[in-house]
């Protein structure tokens with residue numbers, strides 16, 4: 001049972017890492033990526049190939065996964081963001097990128113095509129995931145609370161005004177995209193060494209949608225909201241696995257409920273804070289009394 | 291440059307030479323030619339749709355010019371991006387207020403102060419070195435600009451929860467925080483009553499002197515324009531109608547004709 005729970009937590013936290021990355025991009029610059037599973041996949045394959053074929057140290061392989069995904073993020077972001085594509089066109093471009101990456105992985109020889117890579121060493125343990133997740137959250141938090149994060153927020157709020165505040169829109173968006181791609185890559189690397197088997201069909205548009213849903217449901221412009229949402233989105237369906245097909249219904253219901261009761265997301269434009277929690281309970285008590 | 295000005299030789303901060311802007315069939319600005327000297331407050335007036343805001347958009351790089359050139363401190367600036375133009379010292383406010391609505395008043399100004407901040411992304415992400423101290427300094431500076439327009443008490447409220455008049459002042463604070471030499475104000479008194487707009491005129495004068503600005507002002511409240519501007523450029527249908535001092539403009543028959551029927555002091559539009 002504890003193993004079952006620790007398994008859910010591990011998977012949940014791996015998703016948290018990717019979701020936090022995406023939150024820094026989508027939640028803070030306002031651009032939607034529908035192909036983020038590709039960064040996850042690139043990280044997974046980079047790390048797995050390095051440890052599996054070349055015997056590279058796991059942590060080095062993880063770093064390489066982050067760098068590789070970040071690099072691909074740069075290559076994808078440079079032309080699309082330079083062209084200042086409208087947000088919907090950009091989303092479609094990333095959708096195409098996600099699918100193209102999967103097809104590529106299915107046809108390369110080093111990735112062993114659709115068969116995938118079995119027998120990856122299980123280096124990813126719960127403590128490793130916890131430490132890396134905490135680190136990624138901390139770094140993302142620092143990012144969005146710096147001048148670079150404010151620039152991204154300014155772009156999201158009003159890019160004409162942002163440009164008039166001296167913000168280079170292209171650089172601001174590209175920076176966030178590279179950061180989020182790198183987070184996705186690290187999550188992918190952990191994922192590969194957790195399941196010990198990866199194949200291209202694991203990284204579909206469904207996964208990308210799940211990540212984007214976690215960011216939107218958690219709240220745009222928030223880090224802690226998407227963290228919670230990612231844990232809920234992974235945790236609830238897994239816990240309901242006994243209920244079999246009903247878990248997908250529960251998952252859908254969860255999304256619908258959030259959209260009805262919290263259209264701005266669990267924590268739109270806000271973060272969890274002690275004073276916030278105090279206020280919430282104070283309001284709650286007052287409400288109960290009256 | 292300053293020493294030249296002191297020596298009595300006036301320096302032109304901004305100069306437009308034959309600037310034309312066409313949007314498809316519409317010529318929003320045609321052959322605009324004028325200059326502003328250092329330290330001047332110049333007015334840009336004209337009826338609705340005259341092309342005033344378009345002129346601002348051309349100067350700040352929002353649109354590219356169709357013909358002509360815009361020269362700032364002996365440097366041609368048309369073709370530059372808005373963020374590059376801000377960095378060489380031109381800031382503006384927007385007629386249709388463009389604050390970062392969901393952010394606090396303070397954060398709105400912090401984003402502008404950031405323009406001249408230099409700490410790097412790596413240092414920011416790992417909170418290395420003096421990032422924390424720099425962040426504190428940014429906030430303190432932002433508070434100073436808020437105080438300059440009298441909004442220091444509202445630092446933590448959400449920008450769009452304030453009344454319009456305050457939002458316009460916040461736009462001015464945000465523009466000042468960019469440390470401009472040339473400030474472009476697009477109808478800062480829009481939506482204000484005559485009393486409020488005269489008070490704003492006083493504030494603009496104070497800020498103009500305190501921050502050693504050169505100011506170009508679009509405004510429909512004529513009492514504001516007449517009390518502030520030593521030089522006025524009048525536009526109508528994209529072309530120059532008249533140019534001169536407040537007295538010259540007020541007695542110019544062309545100008546009076548353009549404004550006739552609309553009333554001299556016009557009611558404001560949003």
Ligand SMILES: Nc1ncnc2c1ncn2[C@@H]1O[C@H](COP(=O)(O)OP(=O)(O)OP(=O)(O)O)[C@@H](O)[C@H]1O
Nearest residue numbers: 313316318336337338339340341342343344345385
């Ligand atoms: N992006 C654009 N595309 C097409 N036409 C435009 C654009 N921007 C402005 N125009 C047109 O250019 C003309 C001048 O507009 P502008 O906004 O500069 O006027 P204005 O003098 O600022 O007027 P107001 O006093 O109402 O603010 C108008 O006819 C307007 O419709």
Ligand SMILES: [Mg+2]
Nearest residue numbers: 342343344385
């Ligand atoms: Mg206008």
